[in-house]
Amino acid sequence: MGTQSLLGATRTVVAIRDWSCYESIRKKSIITTTFSAFSSSSTKRSSSLCCHRCSPLKTIASSYSSMSYDKELDAAKKAATLAARLCQKVQKALLQSDVHSKSDKSPVTVADYGSQALVSLMLQRELPSEQFSLVAEEDSGDLRKESGQDTLKRITELVNDTLANEQSHSFSTLTTDDVLKAIDNGKSEGGSVGRHWVLDPIDGTKGFVRGDQYAIALALLHEGKVVLGVLACPNLPLATIGSNQQHSSSNEIGCLFYAKVGNGTYMQTLDGSTQTKVNVSAVDNPEEASFFESYEAAHSSHDLSSTIAEKLGVKAPPVRIDSQAKYGALSRGDGAIYLRFPNKGYREKIWDHAAGAIVVTEAGGIVSDAAGNPLDFSKGKFLDVDTGIIVTNQNLMPSLLKAVKESLNEKASSL
Numbered sequence: 449m450g451t452q453s454l455l456g457a458t459r460t461v462v463a464i465r466d467w468s469c470y471e472s473i474r475k476k477s478i479i480t481t482t483f484s485a486f487s488s489s490s491t492k493r494s495s496s497l498c499c500h501r502c503s504p505l506k507t508i509a510s511s512y513s514s515m516s517y518d519k520e521l522d523a524a525k526k527a528a529t530l531a532a533r534l535c536q537k538v539q540k541a542l543l544q545s546d547v548h549s550k551s552d553k554s555p556v557t558v559a560d561y562g563s564q565a566l567v568s569l570m571l572q573r574e575l576p577s578e579q580f581s582l583v584a585e586e587d588s589g590d591l592r593k594e595s596g597q598d599t600l601k602r603i604t605e606l607v608n609d610t611l612a613n614e615q616s617h618s619f620s621t622l623t624t625d626d627v628l629k630a631i632d633n634g635k636s637e638g639g640s641v642g643r644h645w646v647l648d649p650i651d652g653t654k655g656f657v658r659g660d661q662y663a664i665a666l667a668l669l670h671e672g673k674v675v676l677g678v679l680a681c682p683n684l685p686l687a688t689i690g691s692n693q694q695h696s697s698s699n700e701i702g703c704l705f706y707a708k709v710g711n712g713t714y715m716q717t718l719d720g721s722t723q724t725k726v727n728v729s730a731v732d733n734p735e736e737a738s739f740f741e742s743y744e745a746a747h748s749s750h751d752l753s754s755t756i757a758e759k760l761g762v763k764a765p766p767v768r769i770d771s772q773a774k775y776g777a778l779s780r781g782d783g784a785i786y787l788r789f790p791n792k793g794y795r796e797k798i799w800d801h802a803a804g805a806i807v808v809t810e811a812g813g814i815v816s817d818a819a820g821n822p823l824d825f826s827k828g829k830f831l832d833v834d835t836g837i838i839v840t841n842q843n844l845m846p847s848l849l850k851a852v853k854e855s856l857n858e859k860a861s862s863l
């Protein structure tokens with residue numbers, strides 16, 4: 449099925465990257481991250497690159513993207529799909545429960561740990577010959593306490609039930625200890641050496657509890673660079689969302705976005721039955737662009753985003769949804785801009801952006817901090833970003849950066 453029939457909307461294919469010149473921010477971002485994968489001392493060279501140096505870079509970039517990562521991608525898709533099944537089951541039960549238990553945090557806790565345990569177990573089963581390193585959001589500390597024993601039992605049952613329904617079921621029944629070990633395999637610190645899986649077992653917990661958007665976000669880092677990413681978005685409609693959304697006959701939900709370095713971004717239904725290549729919007733007139741931001745005002749300043757959007761000339765109201773589903777929606781052109789400005793002092797984590805970033809960049813978009821620097825996933829669990837994270841296409845990035853800079857300066861001088 450082609451893009452149009454699956455999404456019910458027209459997508460414009462963005463031109464394949466041009467490696468012949470390195471003057472744009474997007475190219476700067478690609479070269480910086482590609483270089484950092486091969487030489488830790490080379491990242492600073494990107495800013496002084498010009499065309500006569502392109503040749504050796506081309507060789508590096510192509511040898512990098514020719515590494516296949518095929519079996520890793522297959523394993524990641526299987527793991528995220530299974531985790532999504534577990535989470536959907538819990539969310540459904542949560543939404544059917546009475547008001548009292550909706551305010552009870554335990555269902556989301558069970559789904560969060562269950563998702564992390566499942567992904568950890570699946571990756572190790574599917575890739576037995578590879579050294580396993582996982583940087584994940586949760587750890588088993590609370591589950592090892594006396595007060596966590598009931599929750600641990602519920603998680604273990606849920607993981608066993610989900611695995612029992614898996615097609616190529618090959619696990620014997622897991623004990624509570626097996627589940628604790630699987631969760632704690634996510635204790636790696638990441639970094640610039642070797643390979644590390646990066647997992648947010650439920651991204652957008654607030655959305656999960658509300659019955660809205662959330663994602664299972666899984667990526668692979670190789671020498672500090674994101675080389676593949678998978679975003680399972682169980683509640684995201686297959687049809688386009690966004691403020692310019694046209695009426696769609698399809699109300700099917702459940703998308704799996706996946707991307708591999710140098711290979712583009714694809715979206716498939718969560719049951720795997722149809723898949724399509726996706727591209728970011730090619731819009732170059734801000735008046736026709738719409739933008740995404742967090743549903744939760746505590747996660748990202750809505751005021752600052754609206755100042756930036758106004759300065760840029762965006763007419764449409766913001767589209768507010770939870771989680772990295774925003775990156776997925778942007779990768780298929782539902783909107784053209786994503787603005788994220790957390791409160792001062794909040795430190796972004798790699799699992800909140802790694803999968804989303806490659807899904808968008810492989811679809812032709814640019815992800816940077818508010819100063820235009822590419823995100824650096826090689827420094828451990830945290831991302832050191834300047835002020836915020838902005839995402840858009842190549843056409844809009846220069847004017848977006850200008851609007852962001854002006855808005856931040858105005859904000860600073862009004863304090």
Ligand SMILES: Nc1ncnc2c1ncn2[C@@H]1O[C@H](COP(=O)(O)O)[C@@H](O)[C@H]1OP(=O)(O)O
Nearest residue numbers: 650651652653742743744747770771790794800
């Ligand atoms: N105070 C905060 N500021 C910004 N982001 C936050 C904050 N607290 C949690 N988050 C994380 O923000 C992401 C979701 O943001 P949003 O849905 O608004 O885009 C999640 O990764 C969420 O973590 P979590 O994975 O635990 O849900």
Ligand SMILES: [Mg+2]
Nearest residue numbers: 648651652800
């Ligand atoms: Mg998160």
Ligand SMILES: [Mg+2]
Nearest residue numbers: 585648650651
């Ligand atoms: Mg999370």
Ligand SMILES: [Mg+2]
Nearest residue numbers: 585650652653
């Ligand atoms: Mg969390």
